[in-house]
Amino acid sequence: xxxxxxxxxxxxxxxxxxxxxxxxxxxxxxxxxxxxxxxxxxxxxxxxxxxxxxxxxxxxxxxxxxxxxxxxxxxxxxxxxxxxxxxxxxxxxxxxxxxxxxxxxxxxxxx
Numbered sequence: 001x002x003x004x005x006x007x008x009x010x011x012x013x014x015x016x017x018x019x020x021x022x023x024x025x026x027x028x029x030x031x032x033x034x035x036x037x038x039x040x041x042x043x044x045x046x047x048x049x050x051x052x053x054x055x056x057x058x059x060x061x062x063x064x065x066x067x068x069x070x071x072x073x074x075x076x077x078x079x080x081x082x083x084x085x086x087x088x089x090x091x092x093x094x095x096x097x098x099x100x101x102x103x104x105x106x107x108x109x110x111x
Contacts, residue, residue: 004045005050005051006044006045006048006049006050006051007050007051007053009029009045010045010050012027013025013027029041029045029046053090054094055089055090055091055094055095056091057086057089057090057091057092058086058091058092058095063086066085066086067082067086070082070085
């Protein structure tokens with residue numbers, strides 16, 4: 001068995017209520033052990049900070065897929081359009097692209 005990441009737990013707990021239908025939501029964690037497990041769940045899920053998010057957008061496979069999707073959907077019809085699209089993503093920001101030429105070269109290689 002594998003523990004849920006904190007982010008996954010908080011995502012599920014955050015969806016417990018139905019907007020417009022319920023005044024509040026409820027999420028329940030069940031501890032099968034004693035007080036030690038209750039403390040563990042509170043410390044490691046309820047009170048824990050979520051893990052950092054790392055974008056997988058600019059991997060070769062994902063970049064090619066998103067680039068083709070942007071072109072096929074009519075959202076982009078040139079490298080400049082694709083650059084505008086990609087430069088607004090989390091992957092672009094996390095990638096630390098200070099010069100767009102690096103990304104343009106990456107796009108050209110993905111063709």
